[in-house]
Amino acid sequence: MRKDPRELAANAVSPRELIEAVRLMLRAKRYSLRTEQAYLGWIRRYIAENGRRHPRELDGRVLGAFLTRLAVEGRVSASTQAQALSALLFLYRELLGVAPEWLEGVVRARRSQRVPVVLSRGEVARLLGRLEGREWLMASLLYGSGLRLMECVRLRVKDIDFERHEITVRCGKGNKDRRTMLPARLAAPLQRQLEDARVVHQRDLEAGFGAVWLPDALARKYPNAAEDWGWQYVFPASRRSSDPRTGIEGRHHIDEKVLQAAVKRARHEAGIAKPATCHTLRHSFATHLLEAGADIRTVQELLGHRDVRTTQVYTHVLNRGPGAVLSPLDR
Known part of the structure; x- marks a missing residue:
């Protein structure tokens, strides 16, 4: 009961x-x-x-x-x-079914207005050049597709469309779905990653496992979907683990700390002084698209921003290119 x-x-x-x-x-x-x-x-x-x-x-x-x-x-x-x-x-x-009375005297923490850290194209190339294999592919997706860190590690096989060069992001920030671009340069490496992941999945099935976590009530509605290839993670963990809620043993996605550590190490090796993180690659994706003349509404859709004002923060660096705003001293 x-x-x-x-x-x-x-x-x-x-x-x-x-x-x-x-x-x-x-x-x-x-x-x-x-x-x-x-x-x-x-x-x-x-x-x-x-x-x-x-x-x-x-x-x-x-x-x-x-x-x-x-x-x-x-x-x-x-x-x-x-x-x-x-x-x-x-x-x-x-x-508890209680609506606590709100007091106007509560001190609110001040919301900071920070300019996002953005890498130049050369810095991105140097950073990615220090990465290899799976970590290089994941970091390249952050920069090439504008994915958030967790959107990348949670990516499932069925959400990659190689024919349309699209990636569907499921349950992103705000529990929203969206579509973004799949760079042509990453198609072949991503196919190889899927081949490796499929070998791992097949071994799990042969060992009596192979069921992946499914959102909401899908596991009850489609009992066999958890073992279906399309629902598997593109970047599976190196070992199986037990679900903390159900106790069922399966293979989850890779721990995001693996990529975070790899990017931090690559930043130091590349000699980049900026405090760049995985999310910096997403910032750089948006900034470089706007610099190249992309429409801000298009960038807003690719990033999954609800309000275009959130996307406008990336216009702070638009001082280069054919439409550059020049300093009076440079003129």
């Missing part, structure tokens, strides 16, 4: 029981594993900093004071404070 998270939360006598109720509610509402981990972390911290009392005993002033401490004493970013607020509002509204 399935447990009711709200009933568990109401009868919880210890923080551990309350946390378990939150976990069940998050999974019932199909929140991602990363969101689940982040929300549970903030709720644990909130309870611990308030004497391990049940959140139902704490009013909006306590909630406001906690968020203010994060901004004033913890000096967290605006996005971090917003994440903490979202976690606590989920606890109160979704689980």
